[in-house]
Amino acid sequence: MKLSMVADHAKWPRENDIIFNLSERAQKASEEVGKENVINATIGALIDDDGNLITIKNVYDQFKSLPNREIAAYASIAGQDDYKEAVKKICFAGNDPKGNIRVVASPGGSGAIKLAMWNYTNEGDAILTSDWYWSPYGIIGEEAGRKVANFKLFNDKGEFNIESFKEKFKEIIYKQGNIFIIINSPGHNPTGYSVSDKEWDQILDFSKKIAKDKSKKIVLFIDVAYIDYVKDDVASRKFFKKFGNLPENILTIVAFSMSKGFTAYGMRMGAAIGISSNEDIAEEFYFSLMHSCRANWSNCNRAAMSTLTHIVDDSKKLKSYKEEKNKYKDMLVRRAESFVQGAKEVELEILPYRDGFFISIPCDNPKEVCEKLTEKNLYLVPLKMGLRFAVCAVSEEKCKKAPKIIKDVLEENKSLSMNLA
Ligand SMILES: Cc1ncc(COP(=O)(O)O)c(C=O)c1O
Known part of the structure; x- marks a missing residue:
């Protein structure tokens, strides 16, 4: 052998x-x-x-104007405080869901996926996502002993297949007691589909129905890597409000990435944003994910964080x-x-x-x-x-x-x- x-x-x-x-x-x-x-x-x-390759000049002018010390220094494990605030501002753009929100910095959206999956699933669990999906979800899960299960993304009318979603959701939650669902929207990779506001309501209504059984734990992981390339920038962010005031056994995690919106693919900067109606659950999210940061990559790219913060905090920039x-x-x-x-x-x-x-x-x-x-x-x-x-x-x-x-x-x-x- x-x-x-x-x-x-x-x-x-x-x-x-x-x-x-x-x-x-x-x-x-x-x-x-x-x-x-x-x-x-x-x-x-x-x-x-x-x-x-297209590079947004405003981003790189800002990056190159940073003093060496701001580039060289270690960052806080969960990210600089001003970066965490800037992430909420740019991601939600005034559509902050009501509740307790915590942000943990990550190397790109991929880092956020890793942090969330690791901390909210058990070994052997099936993670639910659509049948058309970005393959690294499977690779990240597989590395940690998790599997991917799929619902059909489209029905015959080319809309979100809520029936298939419900069926798979029930199958997994009744077996595992917990479920981790990944929805990549708007601008889904690979199809370019965006879940409509009405479809989000259907997804959330069903999740709330299941959540009436307090023994069930539901994590909605929303991957918004392409949110900056939706025709209507304002309308595309309204759905974030829907994640406010959900039952405390539904936790929403939004994966934010600078890769596409800031053409900063190689800078490896993003964040996991946890949203919960229960403050203790939000704190638990923060400390569990921060532990994983320490265990995996320590801290993230300080210069990339500063670049985002300087742009977001200056209305002209x-x-x-x-x-x-x-x-x-x-x-x-x-x-x-x-x-x-x-x-x-x-x-x-x-x-x-x-x-x-x-x-x-x-x-x-x-x-x-x-x-x-x-x-x-x-x-x-x-x-x-x-x-x-x-x-x-x-x-x-x-x-x-x-x-x-x-x-x-x-x-x-x-x-x-x-x-x-
Ligand atoms: C669906 C999806 N999610 C997340 C990402 C995250 O990318 P990054 O780790 O570069 O932020 C990508 C990048 O290709 C993607 O296509």
């Missing part, structure tokens, strides 16, 4: 990240055939029409940051509209897109289709149930063209499998 040195729990398949691999192939193809002939829709970051960010949001909206329109014209089936960086195309054999598309110099990401196209990374013009290329390959694939059958 081959020698292995890692502990039993650390044996994982030796796989490179499929997204980074495909992106490298796309870059190589650009060098060979010219970038105007390649569509690289693999990257989950805002990329300009020339293929360069905040205004110009928002103007600049919204320029990129408008660009994203135009790209997504082009793709959706292009898909309509060639009758390419896509999942209901509302906001955010990605659009998904359901299909069989996603890996094969993805390979076939690379032959046409179109690179995107294969998922379990379809393909993910990153509108955030592709020019409007190419977003318009891509649906036809995808449709043609899907048709070829369909006739191939019909001939083989």
Whole structure:
């Protein structure tokens, strides 16, 4: 038998990240055939029409103006106090839910996911999320011995499938006594779906019904990584108010991230925001998560925290940051509209897109289709149930063209499998 040195729990398949691999192939193809002939829709970051990473100037001007000491110093374990306040301000934008709110700094939204999952689930627990989901939820859970269970995200009308949600919710809560639910909205990765206010009411009404049994513990984990790229910035935040005054056995945790909204992907800064009607539960949240910070990464990126704080606390800086960010949001909206329109014209089936960086195309054999598309110099990401196209990374013009290329390959694939059958 081959020698292995890692502990039993650390044996994982030796796989490179499929997204980074495909992106490298796309870059190589650009060098060979010219970038105007390649569509690289693999990257989950805002990329300009020339293929360069977009960086919000206001953010980096602020970052570079920080004195060395503000960059070099250790930060508080749970984050600087002014950062914690700034997170609430920028995230809720006046829609603070009523109740007890605590903030714990984390390395990106990923850190918030890790903190929350670890502290609010037991080993062997199933975590509930939709069938279309961001795969790191599974990876973070799996590393700690948790599993992922899925409800169907869409019903036949292309709306949030509340019936499937209820069914899975009941199945898990009656088995475990507790449940940890992840909902990534608005601008869900990978589909671009946003849960509507009416659908949030349905989710919360059902949760409250279950919570009447005081022995049940419900954690709603809301991943808002893409909230800054919703068409209407004001309307998109109103739903936060709904998490106020919930029964004390429902805890809401919002995962805040600077990665997308501040184009600060590599700076690794975010936060977990706990909301509870019971002050002791909020305090417990704060101290449990802070313990995990100490146990995992000690403290977070002080310069990134300061950057956010300086921008949020200065109304002039905040205004110009928002103007600049919204320029990129408008660009994203135009790209997504082009793709959706292009898909309509060639009758390419896509999942209901509302906001955010990605659009998904359901299909069989996603890996094969993805390979076939690379032959046409179109690179995107294969998922379990379809393909993910990153509108955030592709020019409007190419977003318009891509649906036809995808449709043609899907048709070829369909006739191939019909001939083989
Ligand atoms: C759905 C979702 N949640 C959270 C994140 C968090 O990213 P980060 O850890 O960079 O903040 C991402 C980033 O791709 C994401 O797509």
